[in-house]
Amino acid sequence: MREARRMMLKSGAAAVALPLVTAVARGAEPVAPLPVAVIGPGGMGRSHLEHLARRDDVRVAWVCDVDADRLAAAKSLVVEAGHDEPQGSADLRDVLADKDVKAVWIATPDHWHGPAAILAADAGKHVYVEKPACHNFREGRLMVEAARRNRIAMQVGTQARSAPMIRRAIDKLRAGAIGEVIVAKAWNSQRRGSIGKEKPSDPPASLAYDQWVGPAAWQPYQKNLLPGVWRFWRNFGCGDIGNDGVHEIDIARFGLGVDEHPDRVAGLGGKYFFDDDQEFPDTQVCVWEWPGAGGSTKRRQLVFEQRDWSPYVQEGHENGNAFYGTKGMLTLGKRTGWQLYSERNKLIDEEVGSVDLIAHHDDFLDSVRTAIAGGEPRRTHADIEEGHRSAALVHLGNIACRLARTLHFDAAAERIIGDDEAQALLTRAYRAGHWAVPRGV
Numbered sequence: 013m014r015e016a017r018r019m020m021l022k023s024g025a026a027a028v029a030l031p032l033v034t035a036v037a038r039g040a041e042p043v044a045p046l047p048v049a050v051i052g053p054g055g056m057g058r059s060h061l062e063h064l065a066r067r068d069d070v071r072v073a074w075v076c077d078v079d080a081d082r083l084a085a086a087k088s089l090v091v092e093a094g095h096d097e098p099q100g101s102a103d104l105r106d107v108l109a110d111k112d113v114k115a116v117w118i119a120t121p122d123h124w125h126g127p128a129a130i131l132a133a134d135a136g137k138h139v140y141v142e143k144p145a146c147h148n149f150r151e152g153r154l155m156v157e158a159a160r161r162n163r164i165a166m167q168v169g170t171q172a173r174s175a176p177m178i179r180r181a182i183d184k185l186r187a188g189a190i191g192e193v194i195v196a197k198a199w200n201s202q203r204r205g206s207i208g209k210e211k212p213s214d215p216p217a218s219l220a221y222d223q224w225v226g227p228a229a230w231q232p233y234q235k236n237l238l239p240g241v242w243r244f245w246r247n248f249g250c251g252d253i254g255n256d257g258v259h260e261i262d263i264a265r266f267g268l269g270v271d272e273h274p275d276r277v278a279g280l281g282g283k284y285f286f287d288d289d290q291e292f293p294d295t296q297v298c299v300w301e302w303p304g305a306g307g308s309t310k311r312r313q314l315v316f317e318q319r320d321w322s323p324y325v326q327e328g329h330e331n332g333n334a335f336y337g338t339k340g341m342l343t344l345g346k347r348t349g350w351q352l353y354s355e356r357n358k359l360i361d362e363e364v365g366s367v368d369l370i371a372h373h374d375d376f377l378d379s380v381r382t383a384i385a386g387g388e389p390r391r392t393h394a395d396i397e398e399g400h401r402s403a404a405l406v407h408l409g410n411i412a413c414r415l416a417r418t419l420h421f422d423a424a425a426e427r428i429i430g431d432d433e434a435q436a437l438l439t440r441a442y443r444a445g446h447w448a449v450p451r452g453v
């Protein structure tokens with residue numbers, strides 16, 4: 013079917029056969045479909061694949077999954093969307109070795125984000141990597157360095173950054189609609205289920221579990237690691253604060269207008285509700301503070317609240333944000349919209365809207381095309397530096413909660429001051445000698 017849509021386009025000196033693209037429908041110059049790959053087309057990766065398979069300006073050349081069933085399903089999805097069957101592998105190195113592939117989507121569990129993204133960048137691929145950007149603080153910095161030294165675009169999957177509704181709310185804040193924003197609040201308040209208690213057992217026959225663990229410290233398989241449950245295990249995930257929480261934390265940091273790391277971090281929390289195997293708090297409050305930013309000398313504060321046992325929404329939004337200014341307040345839900353209140357709580361403006369994954373893909377692909385055309389890749393809306401800074405809040409908040417003490421942070425040096433135990437938690441234990449362990453961790 014794709015063959016039927018081929019047309020002749022000029023590319024440099026040679027005329028080559030290339031498919032028609034949606035750019036034509038948008039009135040833009042036709043462009044050759046970009047060969048891309050999806051690594052980890054499981055839950056969120058499958059959503060990416062569905063969107064990518066609907067686009068005419070990309071061609072899904074590879075799908076890669078360590079689970080043979082998911083790999084087969086991913087191939088079928090592309091074929092059912094009317095395209096040629098993509099190549100498939102359980103080993104991401106096969107994808108990275110293909111010189112044709114220009115960009116990769118990485119939607120693996122968190123422990124693979126940094127290692128896979130760094131390998132992809134060093135193979136010259138542009139990278140869209142899911143949130144949280146990295147499993148631990150140190151990997152975030154190494155990802156930024158890998159993006160810059162290879163001059164590639166690296167977009168993090170906090171898609172709210174590209175939603176017009178959210179960007180308009182942030183514009184209001186920047187324009188002073190609620191005065192000076194001194195405090196922002198982000199919350200993750202929802203009812204989750206227990207992950208139960210399990211003992212090690214044999215992995216499913218379809219799963220190459222050794223490859224799934226990859227560079228993480230070895231841990232035997234057990235049923236409540238998959239699917240998706242790994243996020244509640246320290247070896248593989250970052251807890252719900254790094255899962256749903258990081259979306260809101262990223263929006264809050266965006267609205268607060270702080271581009272640096274905080275200099276002080278506090279946190280308290282624990283498993284106050286669930287009695288199961290999960291290793292992260294179900295109840296958590298973190299506070300990060302910055303010295304004056306954006307020309308202001310006032311300190312700023314971001315507060316995060318998490319209650320994974322709440323069968324009700326909080327302040328009008330299940331997961332949400334509030335921005336507290338000296339002249340008003342703005343509340344925001346990324347799937348609902350925002351409300352702007354002046355002094356004495358008068359509602360003066362509002363908008364209904366939601367996040368926009370396609371816009372986030374568009375933003376990334378636009379930067380990729382700029383780079384391929386020979387330019388410096390434009391920093392995307394959720395460039396890896398932004399992703400690292402928001403993931404850093406997750407990691408520092410988790411460390412503060414785990415150790416139950418306030419951290420003092422040297423933002424420029426990316427070091428925790430006077431606390432060796434906390435400093436050691438900025439990185440992780442890796443599987444010795446594994447090919448995907450990033451250099452410099």
Ligand SMILES: NC(=O)c1ccc[n+]([C@@H]2O[C@H](COP(=O)([O-])OP(=O)(O)OC[C@H]3O[C@@H](n4cnc5c(N)ncnc54)[C@H](O)[C@@H]3O)[C@@H](O)[C@H]2O)c1
Binds near residue numbers: 142
């Ligand atoms: N942006 C969003 O709104 C959003 C929503 C949900 C999940 N996510 C993120 O997407 C990522 C995946 O989450 P999920 O819930 O889909 O998890 P999942 O466990 O359902 O899917 C992950 C997939 O990656 C595969 N995988 C693991 N290691 C691999 C490797 N080395 N190479 C290739 N494939 C590998 C797994 O087999 C699985 O199919 C996480 O980082 C999560 O935070 C983002």
